[in-house]
Amino acid sequence: MRYKLALSLSTAVLFLTTTAAxxxxxxxxxxxxHLLLGDGSAEETLTLNGGNYTDLIMSNMIAGVMYGHLVQxxxxxxGIQFNKDYLYxxxxxxLLQxxxxxxxxxxxxSLIDPSSDQQAVMDEGQGGPYQINNYAVDLVAxxxxxxxxxxxxxxxxxKNIGYTMANAATQYSKVTPPSFNNKYYGPMLPAFFHYNDMVALNVTGKGQYGWTTPWEPEYDEALANFVTLPxxxxxxxxxxAYNQGYYGTLVPQYSTxxxxxxxxxVASVNSYSSVWGNSNTYAQYPYQVHYYLDQMYDNPVPTTSPSTVVTPTNHIIFSVGTLEGVFSDVFQTLAHSNGTSAAQFFxxxxxQTAFNSALSQHGVSSSASLDLSxxxxxxxxxxVIDSAIGNLESTVGMKFNATTTSQL
Incomplete structure (x- = not known):
C-alpha cells in the first residue's frame, strides 16, 4: 500500500502567507x-531557504522532462499536447506525496531517503521513495x-535497475533495489513507469492482449483529442492510473x-473544486500533485475554500552550472545500446556536451541563474533540459523509449 497521510491545509496556508518576498x-x-485538500489535520513542509533541496528538485525536474520527452x-x-508544468x-x-x-x-x-525512519519504502513490493509498487510487473502481459x-x-x-532479466520474474518477492533510492537515478524510474502506463493503457485491449477494458475506446479517443488540445x-x-490503477473508476472517467x-x-478538470473536501485519496492524488507544484511555481492556491486563494512567494533558483552538473550525474546512471551490443553508461x-549544446540552442549563458518559480x-x-535529452539521443543513435527483451 502506498504511503498515505491526511494533513491539514490550514497550517500550509500559514506557511504560504508568511513566506517573505x-x-x-x-x-x-x-x-x-501531505494534505487532503479541504479536509485534514496535520502536514509536513520543505523549507527551501539554504538550498538543501535544490539539487533534489533539479534531478526530479530532469526526470519529469524525460517523462514528457518519452510521451512525445x-x-x-x-504530437500529443499536455500541461508541461504539471506533467514535468x-x-x-x-515524491512529496x-x-x-x-x-x-x-x-x-546521494540518497533520497537517508534516514532509518524512511526505509520502509525500500521493503518488498514497495518500489522505493516514489512507491512504484508494480515496478516488477509487465503492465501489458x-x-x-x-x-x-x-x-x-x-x-x-x-543496466542500473538492480536486478536482471534472468531473475526479474521473482523480483516482486524481494526488497526494493538500493538504486531506487539514488537521487540521480531514482527519479527516472517513475518517469519511465508513467510513460509505460501511458503505453500499456493504449496497447492493452488490442491484438494479443485483447481483453475488454473499461477505459476504451475513450482513452484512445482522449489521446487523439489531446493532439489538438493545448x-x-x-x-x-x-x-x-498510477495511484488508483487502471481498473478503478478514475481512468475511465477522465478518459471519457x-x-x-x-x-x-481542461479548466473544469483542473479545478480544485473537483475534489475539495473529498476524503477519497485516489480522487485527491492528481490534485495534491497540482497543489504542491502550484506552490513551487507561485501559482494561486486555495486556502479555506477553492475560491479563496493565496499566491505563494517562493523562489527556487537553478544555477545553470549546478544544473549541468546534476544533469551529468543523472545521465551517467542511464545507459544506451543499439539493441544488440552490451549497454554502456552515458x-x-x-x-556535458549535450547540455552545453542545449544552452547554445536556447541562448542561455552557462553562468545564468533561473528561477523555477x-x-x-x-x-x-x-x-534546455528537453533539448539536452534530444542531443544525447542524437549522439548515441538511440531513442530513450527504446526497449529490449534481452539483458544488454
Missing amino acids: ASAQTTTGTIGF EYAAVP GSIMAQ ENIATEDYESSS GSYAPAGHSLINYIAVQ NSFLDVILNA EGATATEST TAAQA NASNRATIFA
Missing part, C-alpha cells in the same frame, strides 16, 4: 505537503516475467471527459 537570486520559501516520442500518438513536475510532487518525510533529505548524501512492457525492458534504465489533462489521467474535451473541460563528457524562467529550464 525574496531576491530573485536566493532560494527561499516553504512547500506544504510515442509513435502511436504523435509530477515526479517531484509524487508518496515518500516518508522527504524533508529528511540531506544534499550531502500482466505477468512478473518481462514481456516488453516492464521497467527492466527499457534499455536506458535496465495543455490537456493527460497528467491527471496518468496520475490516476478527455475524448470530447475542450479548453473549458559518460560525463557526453552529458518564475513562468518564463521555468519554460527556459524545461526547454
Whole structure:
C-alpha cells in the first residue's frame, strides 16, 4: 500500500502567507505537503531557504522532462499536447506525496531517503521513495516475467535497475533495489513507469492482449483529442492510473471527459473544486500533485475554500552550472545500446556536451541563474533540459523509449 497521510491545509496556508518576498537570486520559501485538500489535520513542509533541496528538485525536474520527452516520442500518438508544468513536475510532487518525510533529505548524501525512519519504502513490493509498487510487473502481459512492457525492458534504465532479466520474474518477492533510492537515478524510474502506463493503457485491449477494458475506446479517443488540445489533462489521467490503477473508476472517467474535451473541460478538470473536501485519496492524488507544484511555481492556491486563494512567494533558483552538473550525474546512471551490443553508461563528457549544446540552442549563458518559480524562467529550464535529452539521443543513435527483451 502506498504511503498515505491526511494533513491539514490550514497550517500550509500559514506557511504560504508568511513566506517573505525574496531576491530573485536566493532560494527561499516553504512547500506544504501531505494534505487532503479541504479536509485534514496535520502536514509536513520543505523549507527551501539554504538550498538543501535544490539539487533534489533539479534531478526530479530532469526526470519529469524525460517523462514528457518519452510521451512525445510515442509513435502511436504523435504530437500529443499536455500541461508541461504539471506533467514535468509530477515526479517531484509524487515524491512529496508518496515518500516518508522527504524533508529528511540531506544534499550531502546521494540518497533520497537517508534516514532509518524512511526505509520502509525500500521493503518488498514497495518500489522505493516514489512507491512504484508494480515496478516488477509487465503492465501489458500482466505477468512478473518481462514481456516488453516492464521497467527492466527499457534499455536506458535496465543496466542500473538492480536486478536482471534472468531473475526479474521473482523480483516482486524481494526488497526494493538500493538504486531506487539514488537521487540521480531514482527519479527516472517513475518517469519511465508513467510513460509505460501511458503505453500499456493504449496497447492493452488490442491484438494479443485483447481483453475488454473499461477505459476504451475513450482513452484512445482522449489521446487523439489531446493532439489538438493545448495543455490537456493527460497528467491527471496518468496520475490516476498510477495511484488508483487502471481498473478503478478514475481512468475511465477522465478518459471519457478527455475524448470530447475542450479548453473549458481542461479548466473544469483542473479545478480544485473537483475534489475539495473529498476524503477519497485516489480522487485527491492528481490534485495534491497540482497543489504542491502550484506552490513551487507561485501559482494561486486555495486556502479555506477553492475560491479563496493565496499566491505563494517562493523562489527556487537553478544555477545553470549546478544544473549541468546534476544533469551529468543523472545521465551517467542511464545507459544506451543499439539493441544488440552490451549497454554502456552515458559518460560525463557526453552529458556535458549535450547540455552545453542545449544552452547554445536556447541562448542561455552557462553562468545564468533561473528561477523555477518564475513562468518564463521555468519554460527556459524545461526547454534546455528537453533539448539536452534530444542531443544525447542524437549522439548515441538511440531513442530513450527504446526497449529490449534481452539483458544488454
